[in-house]
Amino acid sequence: MKEQLAKIKADALSAFERASDAAALDALRVKYLGKKGELTGVLKMMGKLSPEERPVMGQLANDVRAALEGALDACSEKLEAAALELRLKSEAVDVTIPGKPVSLGHRHPMYIALDEIKDIFIGMGFEVLEGPEVELAVYNFDKLNAGENHPSRDWSDTFYFDTNSRVMLRSQTSPMQVRAMETRPLPIRVIAPGRVYRKDEVDATHSPMFHQVEGLVIDKGVTMADLKGTLNTVVEQLYGAGTKTRFRPHHFPFTEPSCEMDVQCHKCGGVGCPTCKGEGWIELLGAGMVHPRVLEMAGIDSEVYTGWAFGIGLERTALRRFKIADMRLIFENDVRFLEQF
Ligand code: DAH
Numbered sequence: 001m002k003e004q005l006a007k008i009k010a011d012a013l014s015a016f017e018r019a020s021d022a023a024a025l026d027a028l029r030v031k032y033l034g035k036k037g038e039l040t041g042v043l044k045m046m047g048k049l050s051p052e053e054r055p056v057m058g059q060l061a062n063d064v065r066a067a068l069e070g071a072l073d074a075c076s077e078k079l080e081a082a083a084l085e086l087r088l089k090s091e092a093v094d095v096t097i098p099g100k101p102v103s104l105g106h107r108h109p110m111y112i113a114l115d116e117i118k119d120i121f122i123g124m125g126f127e128v129l130e131g132p133e134v135e136l137a138v139y140n141f142d143k144l145n146a147g148e149n150h151p152s153r154d155w156s157d158t159f160y161f162d163t164n165s166r167v168m169l170r171s172q173t174s175p176m177q178v179r180a181m182e183t184r185p186l187p188i189r190v191i192a193p194g195r196v197y198r199k200d201e202v203d204a205t206h207s208p209m210f211h212q213v214e215g216l217v218i219d220k221g222v223t224m225a226d227l228k229g230t231l232n233t234v235v236e237q238l239y240g241a242g243t244k245t246r247f248r249p250h251h252f253p254f255t256e257p258s259c260e261m262d263v264q265c266h267k268c269g270g271v272g273c274p275t276c277k278g279e280g281w282i283e284l285l286g287a288g289m290v291h292p293r294v295l296e297m298a299g300i301d302s303e304v305y306t307g308w309a310f311g312i313g314l315e316r317t318a319l320r321r322f323k324i325a326d327m328r329l330i331f332e333n334d335v336r337f338l339e340q341f
Pocket of ligand 1: 171172173174214215252255285286287288289308309310311312
């Protein structure tokens, strides 16, 4: 039995030394020290020994076990250290290798124009609102005083979701006027930028999806002079001091009186050129005094409060701001085009 124990010890120690990884070492632990292992096997035969031999062999067996356990610990530490060493080597970072440049994008020209517009209005005390692109026709038309037979309700112009023409993709940001009036305390001073949708074919100046910025002011004693003064200030900040504007009468169902505002052509200074199609003026936005009926439908007393509103097309503003000839370039997102701004 003594020889058996010595052999187990020698075999085990040399096997531990040769184990290549933690799993192999663990298998060896089971083989030699496990419940069904070789050392246990020998111990089971202790019963056959004489009472004098038993404690001697017992001591010897314990010594072997202790030696094996010690060797296991040492080998396992060695393996761990080697594994760590290997990982450190494989994950080493060579700080002298030149980095890969990360190409940074930048803001889209239309959003540059939008940010400028927002900044101007925020500077004048306006708040910026956002509203739903999937809108109820009640907000897009009815509460804006566009009657049952208003042409813009037509299926050929508008994207409806249902056959009853109740839910639609908003065709203008003007429903945000109503949403603001219904939910916000007076006085109101807001702009609401966002996407709008119409059944238009794509060409140099049209897209079925485009952006508008709506503006609304409601307070006591607000007049057309406030409208003109504010919008003139905005235009001077957008296009430079001294930029001339003109207001032409127009019709919108939700304003009375209504107007369109033109800016003098930046290219020719008003003489007439291809940019302004010989007009000398370029149409910029629609505006007007909020129709009393619209105020009343939103629960605002039109005898006490008045207001003005405007709606401006963002793509067109960006085209003019950056002298871009074709609106499709705004949506194509060709990096070579976008990088110019
Ligand atoms: N919603 C109009 C359109 O899409 C633009 C507009 C005109 C908005 C006059 C207004 C306004 O707020 O007062 O053509």
